[in-house]
Structure formats: structure tokens, C-alpha cells
Amino acid sequence: MKSYFRKEIDALAGYVPGEQPKMADLIKLNTNENPFPPSPRVRGILQNLDPEELRRYPDPNSDELRDVLATMYGVKRANLIIGNGSDDLLTMIFRAFASPELPVVIPTPTYSLYPVLAAMQGAECRRIELIPDTFTLPGDFAARAAGANLCLFARPNAPTGNSIPREWLRNFCAGFDGMVVIDEAYADFADDNCMDFATEFPNVLVMRTFSKSYALAGIRLGYAVGDPLVIEGLMKLKDSYNVDRIAQKIGVAALSDREYFLERCSEVKRERARLVRELSALGFTVIPSQTNFLFVSPPDRDAAAYFAKLRSEAVIVRYFPGEASTAPFVRITVGAPHENERLLTVTGRIYS
């Protein structure tokens, strides 16, 4: 049959999310989900939910959630937009700032959804290779980025786990003639962040998600902070009711339980430190991680074999064989203590 799709869509391979296998007794360390449950206050919201409320549309702008976040960051409601996950915000951002006339620039490897969204817009996506094995920025990044209308950095980066230097990024934001999006999906596990750039620079958006650090990947909730004019522009192109009632309430409840949140983040960081120690002792190369996952290369650099052996033992991690720079590595989500134990036992058996 003749295709009625736009040529950009026909040419698109589509984003491939990490698998969500249904097998029992699986150790699932492949999509950076939180190993701990969300705050008990989230359970409270769900238990007290009155289905009658669901007759009504939700608040189109998620104002209560925006106000809680505004207080938390010392910004205004007008500095915030809420998304149905940060992926929803990324869709809005690409629709707003990328087109055949308006190119996008990203470092690579990074979050593999960015080039897919650029392709949907028919926008050129200029990929600037990070330096192999350290995954740091090449010195001429800014010069090569010039002329693009949109530049995205995941900071900390995925799948590598490390962060580009904060002061370098501040200079970049000041000098780049286009929008800079700083995707801070993992910032709660990091030593620093760039949230202050969102109000310091009119051309910067900083994005966060509830999916990783708040253990709420299943409700789809994220937000972006930026200049009120930029936020207003994005509001024009979002779905009218992009965040459902339940998600809005759950977000407010999760944010109210700061103590629980900080304790769970510390636990993930403690487990991360243990994995770094033990995998390094086995001869793995471990990229310094600011996230809830590790990007590691086994002693023989045969990541494909390591991935397959783990899988045969029901331990699922993520492997990105597509690019030469990522092929010797696997990405391992920090799990619960017993899951990490199992990973280490199996790994020890393979490489001892």
C-alpha cells in the first residue's frame, strides 16, 4: 500500500525503550527505576481516591503542583510547566524549537530519545562525539554547536552517568544563541545541579522527573523550569489536560515527604558506592556515576558476552551496541541490596 505518512515518519526507526519483561524472579536493572517504593503518602492518596472525582477534567495547568515546586525552588508559578513525564516536555520542546530550518545539537552518546524527536520534526540533529572512554566534552564543542537553535544536555548524562562541568555549562549557556535544555532526570543522585541556570538565563530550561528519584515512573510526571516567556510558549503547544488528576495529587504528596525522599536517595547512593567498589575490584572500568546507574566495561571489554551471561542468569541490564563508543559498556541500574548482591555474585563467577 502507498504510505500516507510524512516522509520523516516513514524514515524513522522509532525510540526503543528498555524492555519490561514479564518473567518472574527477574533481577531488573535495565531502565533506571527506583528499587524502593514511593513515599507511604502516595499510598494514602491512592487509598482515599474517590472515583467520583474522575468525572471531572483535571486542572489543565497543574497549578497546585506548580505552586509546591515554586516554593521548593524559590521561583514563581510562571517559571514552571508540568509534563506527563519529562518525555512529554521533550516532545513540546522539540515541537517548539526544532524544524527543518532550526537544527538541534547534542553530545553523543546521550539520551537516545533526543535524535528520534529531532527526526520527527525533520530537523537536522548534529551529534558531537564525547571523548571515548572518559565521555567528556571535546574542547571545540561550543564552536561546533554554533548555529543550532536547540542544544540538549542530560546532566548527569545517560547512559554514561557522569556530569559535564557546571562552570563550563554556565559559560556555554551564556554564549549559545539558542535554547539550552538541561535534562536533570538524575540530579537527585548527584553532587550538584544547574537548577539556578533556569532563572539566571532566559534561554535555559531545566527539566526534572518523578520517575527515578521519587520512584514514580508509572504515573508519568515531570516538570521544566525556565523563563516565564518560554514557559508561556510551551503552554501553548501542550495537550490541554496533559497531566491527570491522580498524577497531580501524587506529585504533591511525594514532594511533601522530604525526609523519606532524602533517605531513599542516600540508600541508592550507598548501594552505588558498593557496586563501584566491588566491580572495580573485579577489573571493570567504571565511569564516575552521579546517577542511580553505572556505565561499566568488563575486564575483557566484551560487553555483549557479559550482557548475555547476565541475562541467562535472569539479571537484565541495558546494552547499547549501536555506537562504537558504547559497545564495550553495559548500563546497570543500582538495585535493592539483594538485587545488587545477586548481580555481584553472578559477575564474580564470570570474571574470577
Ligand SMILES: *Cc1c(COP(=O)(O)O)cnc(C)c1O
Ligand atoms: C528517564 C529519563 C527521562 C524520562 O523521564 P520520564 O519523566 O519518565 O519521561 C528523560 N531524560 C532522561 C535523561 C532520562 O534518563
